[in-house]
Amino acid sequence: MHVCSTDTSGEIVDGLFYWVLGHPDDMFEDYQEEDYGEKIIFVPSDPDGYPARPIVEKRDRKDIFGCPADKTHRTRQLLQGISIVVEAGGTLPVFWNTENFFVMNDAIETMKKAGLRGTDCIRPKFETEVYTDQEMRDDLRVMTFPGGDILRPYRVTPPGADNCPFCGRVPIVCQTCGHINRSCPKCNKQIITVKKDLPTDSPLVRIRVDDNSVLDGSRWDGSDFLNPSLITRRALKLFQQENIGPCTALNCATYLGSCTPEQRDKLGEMSGLPL
Ligand SMILES: [Zn+2]
Ligand SMILES: [Zn+2]
Known part of the structure; x- marks a missing residue:
């Protein structure tokens, strides 16, 4: 049987890029008690955030x-507009709401000042003004993660x-x-299936979707915020230093075997890791 899966061969390193997720504060504190080393990192929130949570009503991507190689391949999705309502509770400035990263403008300015790239934001449209005030409405942004997707292409075996x-x-x-x-x-004709119980002579290719993903370092365009929700180690360090949270960062392994010496140097410089 033929299988399409994450390619874990070659030189793979941890600690360069992280998937970023948010947590409502109440859940967050339970997780924080465990120590996951560098694999899962919890960033606490700035206590000065607004006591409110955005709920997405509509997004336009x-x-x-x-x-x-082929112009019909979609390489990324860009967020162009978002409509929200706000409910009381939780903490901003950074809060992950299913798919979007809300942030206060001050935090964006801090990121820009630190030299992070890809901090492009849009302003959300407030469907109602309940639980908001003018200051919050002027301040709230949504990050767009404009950097290109750098997932390592899957491989088909045999x-x-x-x-x-x-x-x-x-x-x-x-x-x-x-x-x-x-x-x-x-x-x-259909080529790919997720079914695990295929007959051995089936021509279909089974895709393994539950593998941990691997990135390809040679595809990195220098952005600190990448499609769909990846941040660099450099961005994570700033989040920790400035308490830009609450959020959770999950290590995502990166393949370096395809990198030129220059690309390797850039990744080393970004992360401060010896590569
Ligand atoms: Zn392509
Ligand atoms: Zn065909």
């Missing part, structure tokens, strides 16, 4: 295409099987941007 099993005319995984052809753009 634009698909960005532009893979050099080697040599990375082509449509029906017509053989199309690679299943784009090794430039990581796009996966779930069905074949040439013969239109």
